Amino acid sequence: MNILWLQSAGCGGCTMSTLCAESPNVLDLLDGAGISFLWHPSLSIETGAEVRKLLQQVESGEQPLDVLCVEGSIVRGPNGTGKFHILAGTGRSMLDWVQSLAQRANYVVAVGTCATYGGVTSSGENPTDAVGVQYEGSHRGGALPADFTSAGGMPVINIAGCPTHPDWVTETLLLLAAGELTEQSLDGFGRPKFYADHLVHHACPKNEFYEYKASATKLSEIGCMMEHLGCVGTQAVGDCNIRSWNGEGSCTRAGYPCINCTAPEFEEPGHKFTETPKFAGIPVGLPSDMPKAWFMALASLSKAATPHRIGVNATSDRITVPPSLKGPKE
Amino acid sequence: MTQKSLLVGPFNRVEGDLEIKLDVSDGRVTAAYANSPLFRGFERILLGKAPTEALTITPRICGICSISQSAAAARALAHAAGAQPSSQGEKVATLLHAVENLADHITHFNLFFMPDFTRPNYEGQAWFDRAVARFTAMKGSGLRQAVEARAELFHIVGLLGGKWPHTLAIQPGGATRAPSQRDKIRIGADLNAFRRYLETDLFGAKLECFVEVKSRDGLDAWTTGDVGLFLEISRDLGLDQLGVGQGRYLSFGAYPSADGVIFRQGIWQDGKLGMFDPAAITEDLSHAWMLGETQHPRSGQTAPDTLMRDEAYSWCKAPRLSGDVFETGALARQIIDGHPLAVDLAKEGSVRARIIGRLLEIARTQIALEALLQEIDPKQSFMEVVNIPQNGEGFGLVEAARGALGHWVRFEKGEITSYQIIAPTTWNFSPRDAQGTPGPVEAALVGAPVAEGEETPISVQHIVRSYDPCMVCTVH
Numbered sequence: 001m002n003i004l005w006l007q008s009a010g011c012g013g014c015t016m017s018t019l020c021a022e023s024p025n026v027l028d029l030l031d032g033a034g035i036s037f038l039w040h041p042s043l044s045i046e047t048g049a050e051v052r053k054l055l056q057q058v059e060s061g062e063q064p065l066d067v068l069c070v071e072g073s074i075v076r077g078p079n080g081t082g083k084f085h086i087l088a089g090t091g092r093s094m095l096d097w098v099q100s101l102a103q104r105a106n107y108v109v110a111v112g113t114c115a116t117y118g119g120v121t122s123s124g125e126n127p128t129d130a131v132g133v134q135y136e137g138s139h140r141g142g143a144l145p146a147d148f149t150s151a152g153g154m155p156v157i158n159i160a161g162c163p164t165h166p167d168w169v170t171e172t173l174l175l176l177a178a179g180e181l182t183e184q185s186l187d188g189f190g191r192p193k194f195y196a197d198h199l200v201h202h203a204c205p206k207n208e209f210y211e212y213k214a215s216a217t218k219l220s221e222i223g224c225m226m227e228h229l230g231c232v233g234t235q236a237v238g239d240c241n242i243r244s245w246n247g248e249g250s251c252t253r254a255g256y257p258c259i260n261c262t263a264p265e266f267e268e269p270g271h272k273f274t275e276t277p278k279f280a281g282i283p284v285g286l287p288s289d290m291p292k293a294w295f296m297a298l299a300s301l302s303k304a305a306t307p308h309r310i311g312v313n314a315t316s317d318r319i320t321v322p323p324s325l326k327g328p329k330e
Numbered sequence: 331m332t333q334k335s336l337l338v339g340p341f342n343r344v345e346g347d348l349e350i351k352l353d354v355s356d357g358r359v360t361a362a363y364a365n366s367p368l369f370r371g372f373e374r375i376l377l378g379k380a381p382t383e384a385l386t387i388t389p390r391i392c393g394i395c396s397i398s399q400s401a402a403a404a405r406a407l408a409h410a411a412g413a414q415p416s417s418q419g420e421k422v423a424t425l426l427h428a429v430e431n432l433a434d435h436i437t438h439f440n441l442f443f444m445p446d447f448t449r450p451n452y453e454g455q456a457w458f459d460r461a462v463a464r465f466t467a468m469k470g471s472g473l474r475q476a477v478e479a480r481a482e483l484f485h486i487v488g489l490l491g492g493k494w495p496h497t498l499a500i501q502p503g504g505a506t507r508a509p510s511q512r513d514k515i516r517i518g519a520d521l522n523a524f525r526r527y528l529e530t531d532l533f534g535a536k537l538e539c540f541v542e543v544k545s546r547d548g549l550d551a552w553t554t555g556d557v558g559l560f561l562e563i564s565r566d567l568g569l570d571q572l573g574v575g576q577g578r579y580l581s582f583g584a585y586p587s588a589d590g591v592i593f594r595q596g597i598w599q600d601g602k603l604g605m606f607d608p609a610a611i612t613e614d615l616s617h618a619w620m621l622g623e624t625q626h627p628r629s630g631q632t633a634p635d636t637l638m639r640d641e642a643y644s645w646c647k648a649p650r651l652s653g654d655v656f657e658t659g660a661l662a663r664q665i666i667d668g669h670p671l672a673v674d675l676a677k678e679g680s681v682r683a684r685i686i687g688r689l690l691e692i693a694r695t696q697i698a699l700e701a702l703l704q705e706i707d708p709k710q711s712f713m714e715v716v717n718i719p720q721n722g723e724g725f726g727l728v729e730a731a732r733g734a735l736g737h738w739v740r741f742e743k744g745e746i747t748s749y750q751i752i753a754p755t756t757w758n759f760s761p762r763d764a765q766g767t768p769g770p771v772e773a774a775l776v777g778a779p780v781a782e783g784e785e786t787p788i789s790v791q792h793i794v795r796s797y798d799p800c801m802v803c804t805v806h
Contacts, residue, residue, distance in 0.1 A: 087347070127370075219713065245493035261496075
């Protein structure tokens with residue numbers, strides 16, 4: 001399976017993250033699955049004229065293309081021209097290139113939340129009129145139309161995340177190469193279900209604090225960050241705490257909130273990223289699939305039942321009260 | 331006399347999108363024009379947001395210098411608040427930041443720079459087969475080892491920063507996770523593993539031996555590891571005379587803390603060290619698709635010229651210090667810090683000098699981090715409470731892998747009213763200014779040899795990549 005990878009209006013961080021794949025390293029991992037790059041901007045030897053020739057060959061159909069990976073959002077400005085990003089050396093906008101090459105690809109994969117939904121590049125006043133490859137925020141229809149399907153019969157495959165986890169990228173590509181990824185493998189926003197059917201909350205080390213709503217009041221405290229610090233791990237899709245990042249990491253493990261970076265429009269939460277919006281002192285956002293009345297009832301009950309250990313630790317920057325030990329068996 | 335013009339792009343194995351236009355006469359580059367062809371407008375995206383949002387937004391300017399952007403934003407906010415981070419939190423931030431810089435240097439050498447020596451142009455050279463074995467793009471043994479060593483080094487960021495890139499762990503008050511004694515031991519093990527990679531593969535010798543090299547003569551005697559192979563190639567191809575810069579270097583000072591810096595701040599010109607004055611920075615817009623006047627970044631603006639006027643040729647502004655062009659990066663840092671080998675390389679200012687500057691910095695940074703880790707005391711607090719005022723103004727100056735990075739922020743009634751960023755490659759790949767003076771890489775390309783029939787000259791590739799440009803940071 002061959003891949004043409006283009007970097008559009010993003011930060012390149014999803015490539016950099018993918019290079020962190022381990023066991024085996026990303027080069028051996030893809031090679032072992034028979035996956036090769038026709039061209040990748042950070043990895044390939046070819047540059048300049050050699051790349052222009054390749055792009056022409058793909059566009060004309062002379063060079064078959066299995067997968068077009070697009071990293072970064074697609075800018076449509078100024079005034080619909082796409083000229084805020086001309087692909088170097090070609091005189092043509094990336095918008096134009098992506099629209100054209102997508103017609104030749106068997107599958108189109110958007111890598112990262114910029115490419116999937118617009119992401120941070122589309123934040124604020126969205127100065128460049130940035131969109132995702134097939135979505136504009138949560139609305140279907142981006143640089144490619146809402147009803148686009150590639151030659152392989154799939155809509156754009158959205159590996160959302162800011163950045164994406166290295167395994168989300170490599171495993172999606174491996175599934176594609178094995179012929180095991182179908183439209184049924186994707187959730188309602190086009191994300192592979194193998195990671196999008198989990199919540200960041202799953203396996204979060206703060207789960208015991210969450211159970212009692214024992215909350216951190218400021219960054220660096222180890223309690224649950226849902227009540228005060230903007231954490232939306234109970235609503236955000238991703239297996240971040242199940243598989244962990246860069247060894248044993250994750251956002252919540254490092255003491256800062258999940259900001260839902262796998263979701264459309266995460267870049268504009270409508271409040272500060274590290275502050276929970278509240279109505280009458282109660283957090284506005286509730287855990288996914290949780291009836292509000294039950295949440296309120298359980299939260300007040302569990303809060304009242306918070307053990308001393310958990311209450312003290314929640315507002316400490318490390319465990320200060322250890323779990324009690326059981327005495328010897330009689 | 332034959333004259334022609336070449337358009338080089340897409341210029342890959344650099345971070346982001348780069349296009350270079352070359353005027354060529356009689357087989358030599360006579361003029362070069364560096365175009366950063368992507369504008370995203372982060373400085374505008376930040377307007378109207380709460381100042382703290384910069385901690386989430388600005389790392390996403392760049393997926394390779396993400397922690398540098400975090401560090402600059404955190405320092406700018408602390409400066410505006412008149413606050414100091416916790417001294418222990420500052421050490422954690424330094425550790426995170428330096429790990430990113432180390433990883434970036436390794437990535438550059440192995441993945442971006444060295445593969446060019448495996449091109450068929452060089453078939454038949456005494457070193458060619460060894461270069462192919464080590465540095466063939468995506469396949470060479472050197473690349474594989476580097477990718478694995480880098481991924482394992484980033485476990486330090488996973489542990490303390492949650493993930494890489496785009497951590498939110500660095501805050502104006504310090505760092506969000508207090509490392510335990512066990513974490514410290516684990517980080518020490520990760521650093522040891524990285525040292526083993528450096529000494530076995532990259533240097534082929536103790537790091538301390540490379541740091542002891544004091545002159546260019548000493549370099550000639552270095553034969554081990556990938557460094558030895560690079561030096562052999564360099565001698566053969568004359569990389570010590572290719573891509574020579576202007577001899578003016580700038581460093582904001584790397585890893586500032588209450589205890590000082592690890593690599594000091596300053597400028598280097600006319601062969602000697604000078605003081606850096608942050609008030610002397612300006613950004614010239616004459617050849618950028620930007621509207622407005624030359625300004626200090628404190629009062630600068632980012633208004634893209636959507637008509638893309640003909641006199642301009644890049645989205646990149648042209649930063650100048652007291653009106654002069656400056657080169658920034660690892661070589662600049664090591665020269666300004668006074669390492670004798672770097673000082674000896676200052677006048678050379680070549681492709682080789684930039685690569686050696688980076689290698690020297692890898693060795694010195696690894697050693698510095700091992701010492702820094704010992705200073706981390708898990709019993710202390712790693713975060714001070716910092717209250718960001720409703721109105722304020724500040725700046726944060728740090729050193730990214732590629733050089734001097736500055737953030738200048740102003741906010742009123744809790745909303746950002748101005749945010750200006752000058753990234754390292756904004757300096758190095760700046761377009762011409764109003765006087766017509768080219769930016770550093772534009773000047774360094776003049777004189778580069780272009781062989782008959784070359785559309786993407788190999789010499790130009792060596793020179794451009796020797797700067798390790800980060801184009802996504804450049805315009806942001």
